[in-house]
Amino acid sequence: MARQSLVGQVADELLDRIITGEFPPGATVPGEHELSARHEVSRMTVREAMKTLQAQRILSVERGRGTFVNPLNRWASLEAVLRAASEGKNEAETSVQLIELRRMLETGACELAAGRIRDEDIQALYSHVDSMRAAHEVNDVAAFVEADLAFHDLILHASENVFVSVLFEPLHQVLQKRRTQTSAVREIQEHAIGHHQKIAEALESRDPARSREAMDNHMQQTLDDLKNLVLEAK
Incomplete structure (x- = not known):
């Protein structure tokens, strides 16, 4: 349960940074090493958090290039879209x-x-x-x-x-x-x-x-x- 909680915390904070415009659509998000250092968690935890956002189509992975933020109209999570609507800049x-x-x-x-x-x-x-x-x-x-x-x-x-x-x-x-x-x-x-x-x-x-x-x-x-x-x- 503790590991799952950490995964959720990392995913939520990264989503917040996306919503506030730190990582706009099309931007590359930090890699596993940078995020694990920022959150003081293992790279495995970061990887699971990234997978969570990928499953919601908030992020997409392009092999050899990195992980990118998708436009809002491609997101598959209603909760995330509503958060963007309530807290976002646009x-x-x-x-x-x-x-x-x-x-x-x-x-x-x-x-x-x-x-x-x-x-x-x-x-x-x-x-x-x-x-x-x-x-x-x-x-x-x-x-x-x-x-x-x-x-x-x-x-x-x-x-x-x-x-x-x-x-x-x-x-x-x-x-x-x-x-x-x-x-x-x-x-x-x-x-x-x-x-x-x-x-x-x-x-x-x-x-x-x-x-x-x-x-x-x-x-x-x-x-x-x-x-x-x-x-x-x-």
């Missing part, structure tokens, strides 16, 4: 890609929910929108984000597709962080309130096509706001 690209993912999944979930959502869930959606308005009035960003996330979470569960809600659960922490950044802009809050109201109305109509379109319009507005009001402002 926030702009990560934020855009998160919205792209949400757009693919949430528009479909909203379409499904239109035919399955309960009356009490519709009322809960309107309640979340009211909470967003109240938070906007006093500029309570934390309360606004909480209501925003609850609104979307309700729709995911109302789709009654178990895979959708399970897929989104690991993303919660990253989404909360990104929502807090964007929702700090009052104009973005105003746009979000309007779109959430329209989504709730579309779901109340029980019209799948209208519901999908309402969510898609919201995702497009979210992407536009991110690019125009957040990223360009930096």
Whole structure:
């Protein structure tokens, strides 16, 4: 068990160095000798740690050349990708890609929910929108984000597709962080309130096509706001 723990520690620290940009995509990582000296562990421990990251496709070995960092889109570990999204430096690209993912999944979930959502869930959606308005009035960003996330979470569960809600659960922490950044802009809050109201109305109509379109319009507005009001402002 002790050896396995050491392997995990070495792998985690090397992953941290990759995520923080010390070893960007395409860079060569240090060899076994250098890493074993840094961590004061055997070369066998380092070799096992490197194999762990290779199995997750974070690293790739080219015989005769060395061990290289793969681009993020080749990584096979969701946990590692989420760590990169939460702690990495390339926030702009990560934020855009998160919205792209949400757009693919949430528009479909909203379409499904239109035919399955309960009356009490519709009322809960309107309640979340009211909470967003109240938070906007006093500029309570934390309360606004909480209501925003609850609104979307309700729709995911109302789709009654178990895979959708399970897929989104690991993303919660990253989404909360990104929502807090964007929702700090009052104009973005105003746009979000309007779109959430329209989504709730579309779901109340029980019209799948209208519901999908309402969510898609919201995702497009979210992407536009991110690019125009957040990223360009930096």
